[in-house]
Each structure stands twice: as C-alpha cells, then as structure tokens.
Amino acid sequence: MKIIEVTSKEHQHEFLMLPVRLYKNEPYWIRPLDKDVEAVFDREKNKTFQHGESIRWILQNESGETIGRIAAFVNQKTVKKGNDQPTGGLGFFECVQDQQAAFMLFDAAKKWLQDRGMEAMDGPINFGNRDRWWGLLIEGYDREPNYQCNYNFSYYKDFFEAYGFQVYFYQLTFGRPIEGPLDDRLYEKASLVEQNPDYSFGYLPKSQWDTLPTKIKDVYNRAWAKRGEIPELTEAQARHLVKQMKPIMDEKLLWFGYYKDEPIAFFLSLPEVNQIFKHVKGKLDALGKLKFVWHSFRKTNKKAFGLLFGVVPEHQGKGVDGAIIEAFRKMAHAKGFAYEHYEMNWIGDFNPKMIRVVEQINAPVVKRHATYRKLFDESKPFKRMPIVG
CATH class of the missing domain: 3.40.630.30 (Gcn5-related N-acetyltransferase (GNAT))
Structure with missing residues (x-):
C-alpha cells in the first residue's frame, strides 16, 4: 500500500470519488457537494489558512486502486485554546474495511502533526468552523445526514478506538415533527x-x-x-x-x-x-x-x-x-x-443546560457523533471536554 499526498487534479478526483464508490450501496448516504469539500482545501475560499495549514492524502493498494483518504490540519487559533497540549486535527477520513490501511492513514496524519509540534490530534474534524464535517457518526445510521454533516460506516469507530483515540465529547442530534x-x-x-x-x-x-x-x-x-x-x-x-x-x-x-x-x-x-x-x-x-x-x-x-x-x-x-x-x-x-420535520444539530454533551432545553421540546436523540482525541504521549492522563455552564 502507498500513501500519496494530494497534489494534482487526478489526486483531487480520487479524493472526491472514493466515498462515491464506498457508499454506492448505502441507502442513507448522501453525496456531499464536490465544491463544498474542495472549498475546505482552497486557500482563497477558506480563511482558516490565514492562521493554519492543512494537507491531505489518498491511500492506494498494490493495484493502484484508491482505498483510503485522510486530511490533517493545524489551526493556530485553536492549537492551545482550552487544551493542556498543542492539538491538531484530522478529518475527511474514509477507508475500506482494513485496519492496516486505516492505521497507515492515521500514522501519516500523526507524523505530519508531530513534525509541527503537536502533541495530540482530534478527529474527525473540519479545517474551519465546527458547524460542518465534525465528528464520527456512531448512532443514527438509519437516517440521512444533514447538509455538511458526516455519515460513515460503523466500523470506523473500531478503527479510531483500536488506534488509541478516546471520546473527547459527543455531539447529539435531536429530532421531532414540527x-x-x-x-x-x-x-x-x-x-x-x-x-x-x-x-x-x-x-x-x-x-x-x-x-x-x-x-x-x-x-x-x-x-x-x-x-x-x-x-x-x-x-x-x-x-x-x-x-x-x-x-x-x-x-x-x-x-x-x-x-x-x-x-x-x-x-x-x-x-x-x-x-x-x-x-x-x-x-x-x-x-x-x-x-x-x-x-x-x-x-x-x-x-x-x-x-x-x-x-x-x-x-x-x-x-x-x-x-x-x-x-x-x-x-x-x-x-x-x-x-414538517425538525432536527437540532451539534449539541455537545458538555452542555447539559442546552440538552435540558432540547429535552423540553420533546425531541429524542436521533443521531450521535463522537469527536475523538488521541494523545501522542499515552502515559499522559486523558481529559474529556470540560462541562460548560
């Protein structure tokens, strides 16, 4: 297997088309707009590049078939804010059901982040605002994703946790009829x-x-x-x-x-x-x-x-x-x-006050995403996102 940095139009095409092939038989998956994904990595369109940097890779097997992808980010505005250590991120992870392949992708992101002084990585996250491409879907596979929200295979959870990621916080989606x-x-x-x-x-x-x-x-x-x-x-x-x-x-x-x-x-x-x-x-x-x-x-x-x-x-x-x-x-x-229907996206489990408010509108949890964190020094005690309010 070979890790390839995305540097050409051909690589970009493979980065976009991999999930199309992976999810072709998944009835609830909705293909993101190509332009929305590419905008994340466009220096002219993504203002986060003013204080950060990113990289992305595809993974190909011995036959030259693309079987995985990942991106890594450093956002200097959030590297240390609220963290005990400099923390970068990874996102846009997709992979066939092969743990070795998944770990190669994680390793590439980890090394790139370590080379930039990071001591931990969060994922899957966005290079930019939290309102999109944030968190790994772990419940709610029987519902279609909302716009710019992640939908993924259930086995991704096993990959993240086997690699040593721990849940930093959960993001809840509540839904109900109007x-x-x-x-x-x-x-x-x-x-x-x-x-x-x-x-x-x-x-x-x-x-x-x-x-x-x-x-x-x-x-x-x-x-x-x-x-x-x-x-x-x-x-x-x-x-x-x-x-x-x-x-x-x-x-x-x-x-x-x-x-x-x-x-x-x-x-x-x-x-x-x-x-x-x-x-x-x-x-x-x-x-x-x-x-x-x-x-x-x-x-x-x-x-x-x-x-x-x-x-x-x-x-x-x-x-x-x-x-x-x-x-x-x-x-x-x-x-x-x-x-006729309403969903409330992205309510962190670190915000019990907000959860209580949503519970009062009689809306049950219909989806759950997890934002994971991996400490590079595994002897260091892990801390979850602090409760707010």
Whole structure:
C-alpha cells in the first residue's frame, strides 16, 4: 500500500470519488457537494489558512486502486485554546474495511502533526468552523445526514478506538415533527419572560438581512466563544457564513431574542438542503442548479435543521431559551409553514443546560457523533471536554 499526498487534479478526483464508490450501496448516504469539500482545501475560499495549514492524502493498494483518504490540519487559533497540549486535527477520513490501511492513514496524519509540534490530534474534524464535517457518526445510521454533516460506516469507530483515540465529547442530534406539544416546563419559563416588556422575539425579515452578520457575531461570541477552546467569530467570518447561507435562507427560520432592543439570543435554522442536494449527485453544475431550483420551487423539502442556538450569559437561566422556542413554535403551527420535520444539530454533551432545553421540546436523540482525541504521549492522563455552564 502507498500513501500519496494530494497534489494534482487526478489526486483531487480520487479524493472526491472514493466515498462515491464506498457508499454506492448505502441507502442513507448522501453525496456531499464536490465544491463544498474542495472549498475546505482552497486557500482563497477558506480563511482558516490565514492562521493554519492543512494537507491531505489518498491511500492506494498494490493495484493502484484508491482505498483510503485522510486530511490533517493545524489551526493556530485553536492549537492551545482550552487544551493542556498543542492539538491538531484530522478529518475527511474514509477507508475500506482494513485496519492496516486505516492505521497507515492515521500514522501519516500523526507524523505530519508531530513534525509541527503537536502533541495530540482530534478527529474527525473540519479545517474551519465546527458547524460542518465534525465528528464520527456512531448512532443514527438509519437516517440521512444533514447538509455538511458526516455519515460513515460503523466500523470506523473500531478503527479510531483500536488506534488509541478516546471520546473527547459527543455531539447529539435531536429530532421531532414540527407539530406536537412542548414540555410544560418550557411553557412556564416562556410565560415569565413574555410578561417582561423589555424582552421581544421575532424572525429577521429579509429586508434586514444586512444586519445578520453583526447580530450573529455579537451573540455567538458572548454566548459561546468565551468557553474553553471555541474561537471567536470575526466579522469577516460572520459575513462569509451569511454569504454561504444566503441562497437557502428562509426568514422564518432566523430567530433572535432581544432585551431592550439589543440581541441577546439566537435560534437560527436552515432548510435541510441535503433533501434537495441528494438529487444532484455532488455536482452543482447547470443541471444540478436546475434540479435545485425545481425542487425549491416545488417545495419538496419538508425538513429544517437547527444551525445555532445560544443565549448570552447574563440572560441565561431566566427562561429566554424557552421563550424564543415558544415564539418559533407559535409561528410554525400557523397555516402555510413549509416544514414538517425538525432536527437540532451539534449539541455537545458538555452542555447539559442546552440538552435540558432540547429535552423540553420533546425531541429524542436521533443521531450521535463522537469527536475523538488521541494523545501522542499515552502515559499522559486523558481529559474529556470540560462541562460548560
């Protein structure tokens, strides 16, 4: 077997096509858009290259057939933030059911990271924002993945754990129909907030979308970025995020909570566009765009998913979380709402407060991803992601 660094168009093609061959008989796998995967490794499109570097490889057998792939990353903004040691990452791992092949890929990533001073590696993760390509699917193989979320074979878990990776944290996905009641506790909390005229909640109309990047950045950094290793979101990153989302955004899925007209909470969702992209076979070319427009016009997608949810610290524990969800629920139950199913993505098990909130909307866990960590010094005690809040 031979490890080959991806340096040519031919290598890039093999990197993209390997999962197409591996998952051809998997009914729930949805092929990611080629352009989304390639954007991660494009210095012009991925701003993380401003403070980091990445590399990717394919693995070929003696016959020249590609049987595995992997990428490794160093993001200087997160190398030491919240960590006891410099920590890099790996991602985009795919492999045939061969432990020796998997370990060759892990070894390549480990050596590259060690050469750059790393003492641990997390995986599978993204070279960039946590909202995509993050975590190994370990439960929920009978459900289709949401947009830019990982779907993988169950045997990958065995590879990671046999190599010495340990679970750093779990990411939970909760799901439920749009219709149906919420927990009584949530109604009670929401009613307390609703009685205070200083609080208000509403979706962001399209006419105000120019304010969306600043609103996201302000709430995100106050609610999340001061916790552990989560990096702050810059204005440029927020603008880039909104630019990426804009073609599919629905104003009725972009909710904010305000205190005296200042944004203090967000509940941001998107149409689950994998329900449309599964028809384009990874290619958003002219035909793919035509299919996308057709399905969008016909409103064939009945599923929405949660992107970001947070309340700034000084307003936590006051029922704001329940109030913003209840405001959304009232609107969603009105006639003409386009969606029937809802999933809340990426809720870490290190955030019990958020888990309790989601449990109050009567949504069970439908998928579980694991973010693993491998300490290169195995004598060093392993620590899981600290609990927040």
